[in-house]
Amino acid sequence: MVVELFLDLLSQPCRALFIFAKKNNIPFVFKHVELLKGHHHSEEFGKVNVLKKVPALKDGAFTLAESIAILLYLSRKFNTPDHWYPSDLQKRAQVDEYLSWQHATIREKGCKIFITKVLVPLAGQPFSPETLEEAVEELNSALKQFEEKFLQDKPFIVGNEISLADLVAIVELMQPIGVGCDIFEDRPKLSEWRNRVEEAVGKELFQEAHEIILNIKELSNLQIDPQLKEHLAPVLRKMMK
Amino acid sequence: MGLELYLDLLSQHCRTVYIFAKKNNIPFEFKRVELFKDSILGRKMPGGNNPGHSREGQHCREEFGKVNILKKVPALKDGVFTLAESTAILLYLSRKYNTPDHWYPSDIQKRARVDEYLSWHHTNIRTNAPKTLWIKVLIPLFTGQKLPPEKLQEVMDELAISLKQFEEKFLQDKPFIVGSEISLADLVAIVELMQPIGVGCDIFEDRPKLSEWRNRVEEAVGKELFQEAHEIILNIKELSNLQIDPQLKEHLAPVLRKMMK
Numbered sequence: 001m002v003v004e005l006f007l008d009l010l011s012q013p014c015r016a017l018f019i020f021a022k023k024n025n026i027p028f029v030f031k032h033v034e035l036l037k038g039h040h041h042s043e044e045f046g047k048v049n050v051l052k053k054v055p056a057l058k059d060g061a062f063t064l065a066e067s068i069a070i071l072l073y074l075s076r077k078f079n080t081p082d083h084w085y086p087s088d089l090q091k092r093a094q095v096d097e098y099l100s101w102q103h104a105t106i107r108e109k110g111c112k113i114f115i116t117k118v119l120v121p122l123a124g125q126p127f128s129p130e131t132l133e134e135a136v137e138e139l140n141s142a143l144k145q146f147e148e149k150f151l152q153d154k155p156f157i158v159g160n161e162i163s164l165a166d167l168v169a170i171v172e173l174m175q176p177i178g179v180g181c182d183i184f185e186d187r188p189k190l191s192e193w194r195n196r197v198e199e200a201v202g203k204e205l206f207q208e209a210h211e212i213i214l215n216i217k218e219l220s221n222l223q224i225d226p227q228l229k230e231h232l233a234p235v236l237r238k239m240m241k
Numbered sequence: 242m243g244l245e246l247y248l249d250l251l252s253q254h255c256r257t258v259y260i261f262a263k264k265n266n267i268p269f270e271f272k273r274v275e276l277f278k279d280s281i282l283g284r285k286m287p288g289g290n291n292p293g294h295s296r297e298g299q300h301c302r303e304e305f306g307k308v309n310i311l312k313k314v315p316a317l318k319d320g321v322f323t324l325a326e327s328t329a330i331l332l333y334l335s336r337k338y339n340t341p342d343h344w345y346p347s348d349i350q351k352r353a354r355v356d357e358y359l360s361w362h363h364t365n366i367r368t369n370a371p372k373t374l375w376i377k378v379l380i381p382l383f384t385g386q387k388l389p390p391e392k393l394q395e396v397m398d399e400l401a402i403s404l405k406q407f408e409e410k411f412l413q414d415k416p417f418i419v420g421s422e423i424s425l426a427d428l429v430a431i432v433e434l435m436q437p438i439g440v441g442c443d444i445f446e447d448r449p450k451l452s453e454w455r456n457r458v459e460e461a462v463g464k465e466l467f468q469e470a471h472e473i474i475l476n477i478k479e480l481s482n483l484q485i486d487p488q489l490k491e492h493l494a495p496v497l498r499k500m501m502k
Contacts, residue, residue: 050410051361062350069356076349089336090322096329103363 003074006031006048006056008040012110013067014055015171015209020071020164022205024080031058036122038228068099071164083161094158098150098165102172106146109139110172115239117179118216122224123232136181147189155196162200170197171209178213244269246330247316249276253371253432254327255315256470260428261331263466265340274314328359331425343422354419358411358426366407366433369400373437378477380497383490397442408450416457423461431458432470439474 005021005028007014021028033039033054040052049056049065057064057073064070075085086092112135121127146169150157157165173194176183184191198206207214246262246269248255262269317324317333324330335345346352373396381387407430411418418426434455437444445452459467468475 051406064353064357066357066360068360069353072356073349073353076352089333092336093322093324093329093333096332097324097326100326100328100363103360104368108364 001060003028004031004058005029005070006033006045006054006058008033008035008054009209009212010035011054012107012171012175013168015174015213016164016167017055017067017070017074019171019201019205019209020080020084020167021074022209023201024074024078024084026074026078026080036224036228038225038231041228041231068164068168071168075164084164084167086158086163091158091163095163095165098157099168101150102168105142106139106169106172109135109142110175112239113139113176113181114179115236117181119232120236123229123236125233125236139176139181139183143183143187143190147187151189151193156193156200162197166193166197167201170194170201174210174213178210178216245272245318246270247272247274247314247318249274249314250470250473251276252314253436253474256432256435256474257327257425257428258315258317258330258334260432260462260466260470261340261344261425262334263470264462265334265338265344267334267338267340272318276314328429331429335425344425346419346424351419351424355424355426358418359429361411362426362429362433365403366400366430369396369403370433370436372396373400373440373442374474374477375497377440377442383485383493383497393442400437400444404444404448404451408448412450412454417454417461423458427454427458428462431455431462435471435474439471439477 003026005017007018007030009015009018018030020026033045033056035054039045040054045056046052048058048063051065053065055065055067055070057070059077064073072085074080085095113132116128116132116135150165150169154160156162157169173183173190184194244267246258248259248271250256250259259271261267313325315325315327315330317330319337324333332345334340345355373393376388376393376396411426411430415421417423418430434444445455
């Protein structure tokens with residue numbers, strides 16, 4: 001039985017998985033879970049992931065949530081090339097270090113920008129420029145740490161080749177790009193790293209994965225599911241506090 | 242030069258590393274970091290003119306700054322190799338010292354379950370549980386102000402949601418998160434949940450399943466080691482006698498104000 005990946009390419013972690021699976025020719029069935037239509041709240045999807053989040057994996061009777069867990073699972077099951085998650089203890093530790101650190105920094109702050117600029121208005125809530133400004137400032141701080149601690153003067157986070165760390169990082173940084181926050185502008189080192197990652201992944205695959213987020217204006221024509229709107233209202237209000 | 246672990250046992254992430262290393266008899270030098278005395282959080286310290294600065298303290302700070310630019314604990318130094326982030330440190334130690342399989346099972350599906358928990362933990366239990374310490378102890382200590390009870394209630398409500406998910410998705414009816422033996426997942430979870438306990442928020446009360454799991458974890462770790470690791474957090478009242486470094490107070494003030502919003 002073929003692995004099923006439950007994805008919405010609007011979501012950063014889903015993009016990381018999509019790119020990883022495709023790049024490594026891992027056979028999988030793309031199960032589209034449309035977040036803005038509230039598909040992740042369906043009973044059917046709840047059986048795959050009771051946490052009601054994407055991405056999720058189904059491999060026979062085995063189900064798995066959390067993109068990092070899924071990436072690692074696929075890398076092991078399909079024996080992907082060493083550079084993605086190096087067998088060298090110290091290099092591997094550096095990948096783990098980035099994957100752990102990014103949760104509360106790059107990921108959280110990048111998400112906040114997206115939520116403030118797109119999700120909040122879509123859900124009919126008032127847009128707050130102060131919240132956006134704060135989110136941008138926080139992301140700037142995270143980006144500084146990213147450059148100083150993780151990237152430094154290396155071509156990739158863990159030396160000479162792309163790894164899961166770079167992949168997980170790049171998809172998060174494309175989220176603010178998609179909503180008009182050009183975080184690569186005035187950051188030449190980061191910009192060069194982005195180009196290297198895009199090339200290592202393959203431009204075509206990279207563009208394919210990012211088509212939705214980079215054409216976000218199409219979204220403003222979108223009708224967000226009313227039940228989802230209702231569900232999101234308190235969640236968003238709390239996030240925007 | 243041997244393995245050095247920079248730890249403050251007030252921090253839950255440090256306790257995980259401490260317990261893991263001790264339980265597995267991993268030889269290490271305990272480099273004690275006192276978060277609120279050593280001003281590790283934040284900017285570089287100026288030269289030795291500050292009151293209450295010991296020369297020893299300053300030396301530790303400089304050395305520590307080199308070890309971890311992120312200036313957080315825990316941190317590891319293994320020869321010239323330095324590492325931050327407790328998850329990364331735990332995995333590195335488990336591999337380098339070939340710890341028993343159950344900590345991070347070689348079976349890829351069981352291993353995936355540990356990864357799944359470790360990932361989810363970051364954005365759930367780890368964002369909620371520590372706030373209890375901040376609200377009940379640290380913020381009042383730093384600002385001299387007590388927070389209204391609604392603030393704590395808000396945090397407890399959020400934590401309740403995470404705990405519900407923990408029980409329903411991760412623990413279910415199993416003795417441990419990944420089956421019949423303790424793993425890194427249980428260890429990372431338990432230390433975080435001891436944070437609210439330390440400040441008088443008994444999250445195990447009225448949660449029998451969670452309570453039984455806690456007892457099993459404590460036993461698997463070894464009661465003595467578990468108690469030793471948790472001595473500081475369980476005697477938190479001692480903290481109120483602490484002299485907080487004034488520069489640290491200043492540095493943290495905006496961060497704290499934001500947390501209090």
